[in-house]
Amino acid sequence: MMVCFGSLAGMYALLGAPIVAAAQVLIYLGAISVLILFAIMLTQAGDANLPSPFHRQVPLAILAALVVVGLIGWAVVQTDWGNATVVLAVALDDLAAALFTDYALPFEILSMLLLAAIIGAIYLARRPEDDEKVN
Amino acid sequence: MGLQGFLLVSAVLFGIGMFGFLARRNAILMLISIELMLNAVNLSLVAFNAYAYYTPDDNGAVFALLVMAVAAAEATVGLALVIAIIRTRQTPEVDEYADLKE
Numbered sequence: 001m002m003v004c005f006g007s008l009a010g011m012y013a014l015l016g017a018p019i020v021a022a023a024q025v026l027i028y029l030g031a032i033s034v035l036i037l038f039a040i041m042l043t044q045a046g047d048a049n050l051p052s053p054f055h056r057q058v059p060l061a062i063l064a065a066l067v068v069v070g071l072i073g074w075a076v077v078q079t080d081w082g083n084a085t086v087v088l089a090v091a092l093d094d095l096a097a098a099l100f101t102d103y104a105l106p107f108e109i110l111s112m113l114l115l116a117a118i119i120g121a122i123y124l125a126r127r128p129e130d131d132e133k134v135n
Numbered sequence: 136m137g138l139q140g141f142l143l144v145s146a147v148l149f150g151i152g153m154f155g156f157l158a159r160r161n162a163i164l165m166l167i168s169i170e171l172m173l174n175a176v177n178l179s180l181v182a183f184n185a186y187a188y189y190t191p192d193d194n195g196a197v198f199a200l201l202v203m204a205v206a207a208a209e210a211t212v213g214l215a216l217v218i219a220i221i222r223t224r225q226t227p228e229v230d231e232y233a234d235l236k237e
Contacts, residue, residue: 001167004148008174011141012199015185020177020199027203032170032210039163039214043221054158061157069150076142081186095196103197110204117208121215127222 002033019092141182148175161227162217166210173206 005028012021099107148171155168177199184195221227 001171004171005174008178011144011178012181015141015181017181017185017196017199020181020196020203023200023203027207028170028174031207035210035214036163036167039218042218043163043227054160058158061154064157065150065154068153069146072146072149073143076139076146081138099197099200103201106201110201114204114208117211121211124212124215124219 001036002029005029005033019095138182138186142179145175145179145182148172148178160229162220162229163214163227165229166213166217169213170206170210173202173209177202177206 005024009021009024009029012018012024152168152171152175155171156165159165159168180195180202181199184199217227220232224231
């Protein structure tokens with residue numbers, strides 16, 4: 001998973017979006033991977049009788065995934081992309097200006113969403129007996 | 136590698152994420168699969184932005200950054216939910232969460 005996130009960051013850099021690549025490294029490689037590792041550490045009980053990691057609907061899942069990939073791939077290959085061969089590098093100051101002028105409202109809504117997510121995550125992950133200790 | 140290559144990689148990543156989400160039984164691994172699908176869509180957004188030839192606009196990266204932040208929020212809340220439910224049910228297997236069925 002971390003290799004996949006890292007190579008995606010490399011692809012963003014290839015596509016002329018270095019700020020997105022940096023954000024990918026920071027958020028995915030730095031934050032989300034560590035978060036998932038912590039969750040795995042907290043939840044692995046170490047029971048010996050591990051069942052199969054896959055559901056019994058594996059054939060259906062393979063079928064659905066292949067159909068979706070096939071449809072998207074067919075659409076991608078069939079479409080005439082014209083002269084879409086020029087990689088435009090994203091200028092950092094243009095991006096910042098767009099983010100704080102045209103997209104200021106989504107930016108603020110996003111900050112509220114992150115605040116709500118933090119509060120919700122703390123509330124959900126807290127043990128109930130911590131309340132009694134505080135009181 | 137042109138636009139098609141990036142879009143195909145994105146499609147394959149999305150397919151892998153979809154398979155993982157549908158076929159895995161561990162809730163945490165299902166969340167990882169969701170992250171994979173979000174990453175695939177992000178890759179296609181950035182690719183379309185890089186190869187934009189109608190108007191040379193720089194705004195596509197903004198969407199990618201917004202999607203990334205939303206994905207971070209989703210991962211936080213999702214993992215908190217999973218940890219809470221594992222604490223009460225003592226198992227990460229989603230097949231065991233069948234109380235509403237009974």
